[in-house]
Amino acid sequence: MQQYALITGASKGIGYALAAELAKRGIHVLLIARNEQLLQQVAERLTNEYKVSADYLAIDLTENDAARKIVDWTVQKQYSINILINNAGYGLSGALENYPLTEHKNMMQLNMTVPLELSYLLLPQLKQQNAAYIMNVASGAAYQAVPGLNVYAASKAFILSFSRGLRYELKHSHVSVTAVCPGATETDFPNRAKVTSAKAQKMAAKFNMQPQEVAAIAINGMFARKAEVVTGFVNKLAVFFAWLLPKSLLEKSAAGIYDL
Numbered sequence: 001m002q003q004y005a006l007i008t009g010a011s012k013g014i015g016y017a018l019a020a021e022l023a024k025r026g027i028h029v030l031l032i033a034r035n036e037q038l039l040q041q042v043a044e045r046l047t048n049e050y051k052v053s054a055d056y057l058a059i060d061l062t063e064n065d066a067a068r069k070i071v072d073w074t075v076q077k078q079y080s081i082n083i084l085i086n087n088a089g090y091g092l093s094g095a096l097e098n099y100p101l102t103e104h105k106n107m108m109q110l111n112m113t114v115p116l117e118l119s120y121l122l123l124p125q126l127k128q129q130n131a132a133y134i135m136n137v138a139s140g141a142a143y144q145a146v147p148g149l150n151v152y153a154a155s156k157a158f159i160l161s162f163s164r165g166l167r168y169e170l171k172h173s174h175v176s177v178t179a180v181c182p183g184a185t186e187t188d189f190p191n192r193a194k195v196t197s198a199k200a201q202k203m204a205a206k207f208n209m210q211p212q213e214v215a216a217i218a219i220n221g222m223f224a225r226k227a228e229v230v231t232g233f234v235n236k237l238a239v240f241f242a243w244l245l246p247k248s249l250l251e252k253s254a255a256g257i258y259d260l
């Protein structure tokens with residue numbers, strides 16, 4: 001039976017690059033995001049370029065029961081899944097009270113609840129495969145509190161911890177779980193997060209990695225069954241300093257970047 005990788009947030013940015021990297025390796029892909037037109041274009045491009053099967057489902061993952069609807073769609077289409085990539089996510093920059101509570105809750109739904117639900121619902125199927133993989137896209141922000149990107153950083157800390165714990169629980173199965181922690185990557189992320197701070201923009205311009213580079217590192221790490229993948233030398237260094245330095249110093253420096 002033909003096997004597929006299911007990737008959320010696959011219409012652009014890192015998710016698109018992950019789908020393209022898999023397709024390049026001859027892996028069939030199922031693409032999830034909201035913008036149907038973009039998904040259709042991506043599916044056609046990957047099919048034409050890499051001769052793989054690519055299908056898509058346009059759905060808002062913050063809808064109630066979105067994960068269940070995705071799984072029902074794969075069952076109805078008889079797709080067998082051996083790779084799940086939880087990539088869709090976004091941030092909200094600025095102080096907590098700058099946004100309505102519902103916006104924070106929607107972000108938490110997308111960044112935390114949907115990866116948990118998709119992992120839970122697809123696990124029985126993944127366990128039946130000879131080799132299966134879950135990749136959860138976290139962030140360098142998972143390693144410390146980030147005032148000015150606070151709920152986002154906390155949601156990524158959840159994803160990192162959830163991935164490591166699930167990985168351990170599945171250690172006697174054929175399912176490997178990898179958390180991928182990118183740093184600044186050139187995508188639509190800062191626009192969606194409404195990052196206006198000149199300092200943050202300057203730093204991103206200096207250290208931004210390209211999504212293709214991030215995706216290649218992430219997919220290699222996933223197939224190597226790594227627990228945690230931090231993309232690029234500068235981001236590895238940042239994670240090391242997050243471990244080494246006092247939390248108060250890290251938080252002050254992060255707050256400065258986000259103009260708080």
Ligand SMILES: NC(=O)c1ccc[n+]([C@@H]2O[C@H](COP(=O)([O-])OP(=O)(O)OC[C@H]3O[C@@H](n4cnc5c(N)ncnc54)[C@H](OP(=O)(O)O)[C@@H]3O)[C@@H](O)[C@H]2O)c1
Nearest residue numbers: 009011012013014033034035061089139184185187188189
């Ligand atoms: N870029 C960075 O600097 C960076 C750094 C560390 C971690 N990350 C993480 O990398 C992941 C991908 O982010 P990105 O930078 O590639 O951002 P992006 O360019 O904004 O792409 C986000 C993807 O998620 C989809 N998406 C957003 N909201 C959705 C919703 N409610 N329902 C369904 N799909 C939705 C988007 O498609 P639609 O808009 O069509 O729905 C798009 O395909 C995120 O988890 C992010 O936290 C990014």
